[in-house]
Amino acid sequence: MRGGLLVAGTTSDAGKSVVTAGICRWLAREGVRVAPFKAQNMSLNSMVTADGAEIGRAQVMQAQAAGIEPTAHMNPILLKPGSDRRSQVVVRGRPIADVDALEYRELKDRLREVALDSYRALRAEYDVVVCEGAGSPAEINLRRGDIANMGLARAAGLPVIVVGDIDRGGVFAALYGTVGLLDADDQRLVSGFVINKFRGAVELLQPGLDQIERLTGRPVLGVLPWAPGIWLDVEDSLGLDAARPDTGPPAGEETLRIGVLRFPRISNFTDLDALSCEPGVSVRFVTAPGELADVDLVVLPGSRATVDDLGWLRERGFDRLLAERRTPVLGICGGYQMLARTITDQVESKAGTVEGLGLLPVSVTFAREKTLRRPSGAHYGHPVHAYEIHHGQALAEGGEPFLDGCEQAGVYGTTWHGAFENDAFRRAFLTEIAARTSRRFVPAPGTGFAALREAQLDLLADLVTAHLDLDALRRLIDEGAPAGLPLLPPGA
Template sequence: MTKLMVQGTTSDAGKSTLVAGLCRVLLRRGHAVAPFKPQNMALNSAVTADGGEIGRAQAVQAQACGIAPTVDMNPVLIKPASDTGAQIIIQGKVQGNMTAQNFHRYKPEALAKVLASYQRLCSQYDSVITEGAGSPAEINLRQGDIANMGFAEAVDCPVVLIADINPGGVFAHIVGTLELLSPSERKRIKGFVINRFRGDLALLQPGLDWLEEKTGKPVFGVIPWLHNFHLEAEDAINREQPNHSGHFRVVVPVLPHISNHTDFDSLRHHPDVNLEFVALAETRVQADLIILPGSKNVRGDLAALRNSGWDKHLQRHLRYGGKILGVCGGYQMLGHTLRDPHGLEGEPGDSAGFGYLPLDTVLEQAKQLRNIDGALTLAGETATVAGYEIHQGESRLTETAEQPFLWNDHRREGCLNADNTVLGTYCHGVFDSPGGANTLLQWAGLTRETAIDIKAMQNTELDRLADTLEQHINLQQLLQACEATL
């Protein structure tokens, strides 16, 4: 049994990427391997094969393992809805909204769920690669920790510490992290990986030698900066533009509680599309298509759009011949009314939508989760699409309107206005199917059918990542160190 936990000196140190790469390496070596993250805080989520909700990073890692994602791969998912509160999802199902203090008191119960999920994975696979969250050295979060060393100690799991050299201070990050751990936790760390290095490795070698002498622990390897590397971000928006000069401009406003922005990764790589995430203050951007994305606090983000002048900008955009697409929360905003009688995303109340689509939405206690396999028909063209739904809103049409999506349960979904200028859907990932992307973009005004296959690209990138780890990480040393007796 190979079990290993990757922890980071900081957020965005490369934990998700290293776990995905190690999973693909082990898969190629014939292992039955699964990813695991005990606790994840992210607004990018996925629907699993067993009908639950987990962080998207674990879905990508499951893809690296060649298996379908399950709720056991991320038993605790925290989806912030405000600065002080969040929706807590346990083993794929909504537990409720909690403040930070309430969740802290809930942690012992959450740990029991985490351990149950981990044991199930260990019984089904011969390798489980675990990802930590943030940093293990957050002093204020140490008590009752279930995300990093608290979990590693509970299951007796060895740890590899990864640090990002790109911002600077990598040796301070590593040594400082060790200093803030207990003796048993320091012993649990078997060695280090340094990420995102650019330059001549010979110039870094004296520092690596010093680090090994100072800590008595090996540096398993240095991962170079991977140029034009594209793998789904766990939560932060990737604003890096691929090397192409797309002429068709798509704009996505960055909502305060934007969720599932990975819906648009395939557009970032589309050779004819120039995708831009813009701040709410940028209300005079020119675009062919504006997409209102998902949101974890739809009424709050709707108010933020209005306060920034986006209601007038959307009117102006349509007046000059542009198109608007709303996805999930963005779809709800395009209707007439949005009601939250139970206060699921903030204070209970009603909000007026932008009024472009004939629908009313009520947020309900039960969250709707489903994978989708169906068809999209627009402008006489029909394309097969696959995606998923994650929402608590129940939207009902207030008048007859065209519903362009037909799913595998023969349920029509979505709404197109009478002017053929505004479209909404609950389907996340609709651009990931090349046929769906081509049809949607053709409706929006792009005539060339040049959409990419994002899943095939992700598999290529996962293989590229695995090749990089094979070349730059002493994997034999790393795996042997982690399989040694603690």
């Protein structure tokens, strides 16, 4: 099998990322050398590759599904919003500019070639490249200059399948409308549909499936059932509204409760997944101080806009609560920077020197060069492997060592993302937090976080294998879009 496929969606969060991952894992099981690709991603969840490139976390997860090491070619363009109007542009793993939408449009021609070159590099190295679209291909205001959806499909000759989220309602209108809003050349590449997140008896859905096939002339390639508990590396904060992994307490044990501040520009909140998966731990995201009344640990997570999110924190009154706290506090990356005495930022917010929360003896200065690396170390006597993505450079002037940061009076800070994916370190940290709060936490033996992630990827592949038309997918990958697909009236 050799070729490519684009997985598009009727909306953001329709399930493109997980369907792409499921297809990658299915093909890898079949012995196919497969790689994921997303030409342009807008996400505040990112990770660092082995060679120091920053790419979207979802593509790292998809590479794991494919059984390969992630590279910058798998997500050549990453947009990281710092406000409602401006985003940092990361090209092949390195930031090149901070732009608004109009300025970004000026970069599109150059970036289109960057994306296509990366796609070609993957096609030369792998048998199959499974591409994930961005948002919806029917965002007609953005079609000119598009490099992530139909623009990529047209340039690379890719067949397209469109995923619709039936849980949102209106899935048939969304599927029909997606095709109908495309021009004729784009429509010719749309080769089938996948219904995602269906609850109930498929027999009751069949009349709708039959009619959408008649109306569009395109097959429904399968109906994926609602699968509660899937939590793999969502791309944006929409995923925070979904159920987080929560294994609950072991029989007869208490629950250690963690409250995470949901900043407007929260980033790398996948740091909390490993905590959520730990038996005996409950994690919730909060936006008001009253929601922290019963927690045992407060977490300030990463932020793409540290100074602005610190202002949000103060407006909500979290600063007063933290100053009077009786429970431990953990800051990760941007959250760690907020805990400092001062933050000097002429790079991200350009606010100059501002007062931090003053809970750690640390000063922070933002550097123009972004730190991107995969550090390793040890804490509590256990090895820790992590990754760093930050402009802010934190200088600790006291306290006790905590990973690369410090701890003082039950306040912990580190720039390391992914540290809690290290099972022994995570459980030792939670044991210390429980002791500080007079709670009972007993580490549960057994499956580690990496194994849980692998099980999730296998579940996705099982769903693809059981519920999608695999022969049809093989034909699309090998042969491309079928000739003679009917066209819907323009503007239909």
